[in-house]
Amino acid sequence: MRVVIVDDAEAAACRAAQEIAALVRQKPDAVLGLATGGTPVRCYRELIRLHQHDGLDFAAVRSFNLDEYLGLPADHPQSYRRFMQENLFDHLNIPCEQTHVPDGMASDIDAFCQQYEQQIQAAGGIDLQLLGIGSDGHIAFNEPGSSLASRTRLKSLAAETVRDNARFFGSEADVPKLAITMGVGTIMESKQCLLLATGANKATAVREAIEGAVTARVTASALQMHPHTIAVLDAPAAAQL
Ligand code: GLP
Numbered sequence: 570m571r572v573v574i575v576d577d578a579e580a581a582a583c584r585a586a587q588e589i590a591a592l593v594r595q596k597p598d599a600v601l602g603l604a605t606g607g608t609p610v611r612c613y614r615e616l617i618r619l620h621q622h623d624g625l626d627f628a629a630v631r632s633f634n635l636d637e638y639l640g641l642p643a644d645h646p647q648s649y650r651r652f653m654q655e656n657l658f659d660h661l662n663i664p665c666e667q668t669h670v671p672d673g674m675a676s677d678i679d680a681f682c683q684q685y686e687q688q689i690q691a692a693g694g695i696d697l698q699l700l701g702i703g704s705d706g707h708i709a710f711n712e713p714g715s716s717l718a719s720r721t722r723l724k725s726l727a728a729e730t731v732r733d734n735a736r737f738f739g740s741e742a743d744v745p746k747l748a749i750t751m752g753v754g755t756i757m758e759s760k761q762c763l764l765l766a767t768g769a770n771k772a773t774a775v776r777e778a779i780e781g782a783v784t785a786r787v788t789a790s791a792l793q794m795h796p797h798t799i800a801v802l803d804a805p806a807a808a809q810l
Pocket of ligand 1: 606
């Protein structure tokens, strides 16, 4: 794994956006794997700037998001589909039908998950998967104990994740306790992974993911086995390395 440490969250976001932009310039119909949460917001802002001011073209780009809360309709204020529209897609020239976010309202979850995997395959696989990290070391919603070979499926959220994400919902009780998520195995098939982590509250998870044992207890540690992973960290997130 290549580890890049920069001063602050803004520099980390710009570094991550540069990686994505370089891929899109080189392969205009790139398949991007995208993430939600607080961490990627600055990176998306930089991509929007590159689109609006440098002509970075997303017309042929396809995208697949990592996860979605179960039971939230696309237009729910906290759905990851809505997050992606507001923080990225609405500001780019990417056609909506080329963007994919798991459907939290799917009636047959297993069939939906299988179909999501097939859609990724049919697109030729993910060229670059952007990832954040949970404070318990999870990637997407692959909570501690998830199989490192897991595929897209329904997953229950760990209590720590519910607590972490309550800040977006107002209260812990309002946070859905289940989500559809790509599996660790799905993520590991991406041609390139880009882990973005900022802030002191991620320092322990980052240390365990990068320097700890490869274990299902810290699903981000599987990235140590991925041949093309870059971790972009700000100084506070890298403080325990
Ligand atoms: C959620 C998402 C993850 C994300 C994590 C960290 O659990 N499913 O993909 O990495 O939150 O989010 P944040 O960037 O807000 O700390």
